[in-house]
Amino acid sequence: MTPTVLLTGATGYIASHTWLALQAAGFRVVGVDNFANSSPQVLQRLRELSGQEPVFEQADVTDLAAMQAVFERHQPQAVVHFAAYKAVGESTAQPLAYYRNNIGGLLTICQVMQQQGCKRIVFSSSATVYGAPKTLPIVESSPTQATNPYGETKLMGEAILRDLGAADAQWQTACLRYFNPVGAHPSGRIGEDPRGTPNNLMPYVAQVAVGRRARLSVFGNDYPTPDGTGVRDYIHVVDLAEGHAAALRRLFAHEGSFTVNLGTGQGYSVLDLVRAYEQASGRPIPYDIVPRRPGDVAACYADPSAALTLLGWRANLGLARMCEDSWRWQSMNPHGFEI
Ligand code: WQD
Numbered sequence: 076m077t078p079t080v081l082l083t084g085a086t087g088y089i090a091s092h093t094w095l096a097l098q099a100a101g102f103r104v105v106g107v108d109n110f111a112n113s114s115p116q117v118l119q120r121l122r123e124l125s126g127q128e129p130v131f132e133q134a135d136v137t138d139l140a141a142m143q144a145v146f147e148r149h150q151p152q153a154v155v156h157f158a159a160y161k162a163v164g165e166s167t168a169q170p171l172a173y174y175r176n177n178i179g180g181l182l183t184i185c186q187v188m189q190q191q192g193c194k195r196i197v198f199s200s201s202a203t204v205y206g207a208p209k210t211l212p213i214v215e216s217s218p219t220q221a222t223n224p225y226g227e228t229k230l231m232g233e234a235i236l237r238d239l240g241a242a243d244a245q246w247q248t249a250c251l252r253y254f255n256p257v258g259a260h261p262s263g264r265i266g267e268d269p270r271g272t273p274n275n276l277m278p279y280v281a282q283v284a285v286g287r288r289a290r291l292s293v294f295g296n297d298y299p300t301p302d303g304t305g306v307r308d309y310i311h312v313v314d315l316a317e318g319h320a321a322a323l324r325r326l327f328a329h330e331g332s333f334t335v336n337l338g339t340g341q342g343y344s345v346l347d348l349v350r351a352y353e354q355a356s357g358r359p360i361p362y363d364i365v366p367r368r369p370g371d372v373a374a375c376y377a378d379p380s381a382a383l384t385l386l387g388w389r390a391n392l393g394l395a396r397m398c399e400d401s402w403r404w405q406s407m408n409p410h411g412f413e414i
Pocket of ligand 1: 161163200201202203253254255256274275276277279291292293294295304305306307345368371
């Protein structure tokens with residue numbers, strides 16, 4: 076029988092790409108979202124890309140009654156939990172909103188899963204749990220140290236799931252620590268569409284390339300890195316989505332829980348990415364070097380070998396494809412999903 080998987084935060088950037096990957100992998104997908112940080116237009120695009128009517132529920136994951144109704148209607152055998160606020164700076168300014176939404180949402184989902192006997196969950200975690208890494212590349216046993224409320228909610232989320240599994244061996248939890256998700260579906264029909272000024276590098280660069288922003292500010296070129304700018308492990312969102320399918324296959328095929336890094340293992344600097352984007356788009360990306368952004372680390376990239384060993388998954392798409400697919404999305408949708 077085809078397993079039904081519930082995606083929370085389903086119309087968001089990573090979740091919408093995962094929706095397509097899970098359907099292609101043979102899962103029946105049910106999406107739930109409250110559109111707090113995404114557009115209903117995504118559903119239209121998913122309908123077009125998958126050739127299927129998306130099974131979707133508009134609801135808030137912190138709403139216990141609504142989640143109970145969703146579970147009773149769809150009887151999922153697993154959950155991929157994406158729904159969370161994810162802006163580091165915003166989390167520092169609004170910690171209560173982040174704890175309420177990110178921790179409250181996870182607790183509500185787990186409570187309903189427990190009630191309904193659904194005990195497989197894939198949790199969207201983040202490399203931000205490593206804080207400022209002491210050694211590179213980062214392995215899953217590297218020390219964790221949240222440096223902002225957003226990172227705390229990811230670390231606490233992992234602890235909640237760990238304790239749940241320790242209390243009840245029937246629970247199977249997969250914590251996926253994303254490095255830097257970028258890029259877009261090769262069709263150009265879905266992609267990253269941040270509201271307001273993008274916090275992250277690639278969407279900002281994309282908006283400069285398409286003419287929505289004049290210049291990029293490079294946050295510091297005095298780091299101990301090859302060209303002085305920050306180095307990160309950028310991973311194509313399509314590779315990341317496949318990582319979720321691989322994690323779910325493992326949860327259904329084997330007992331037990333796991334935590335893995337989802338990264339490429341390759342670090343690129345800010346200027347590497349700018350040059351690659353100019354190459355992919357044929358557009359100049361003018362920039363200014365400005366002071367460092369508080370909280371940034373010099374370099375952060377994964378040792379992705381555990382995911383290969385455990386899930387048989389590795390990232391395949393390189394920086395050029397990440398930029399090409401991002402540019403196709405941005406140039407086809409200069410103002411994102413909102414027309
Ligand atoms: C990448 C590099 C910046 C913007 C964040 C979150 C992390 C995760 C991924 C959720 C850094 C530089 C950036 C700009 C710049 N999100 N930069 N100018 O900070 O590695 O990670 O997003 O899970 O939790 O912390 O990603 O894209 O913001 O920055 O120079 O306008 O680009 O200094 O070196 P980051 P980023």
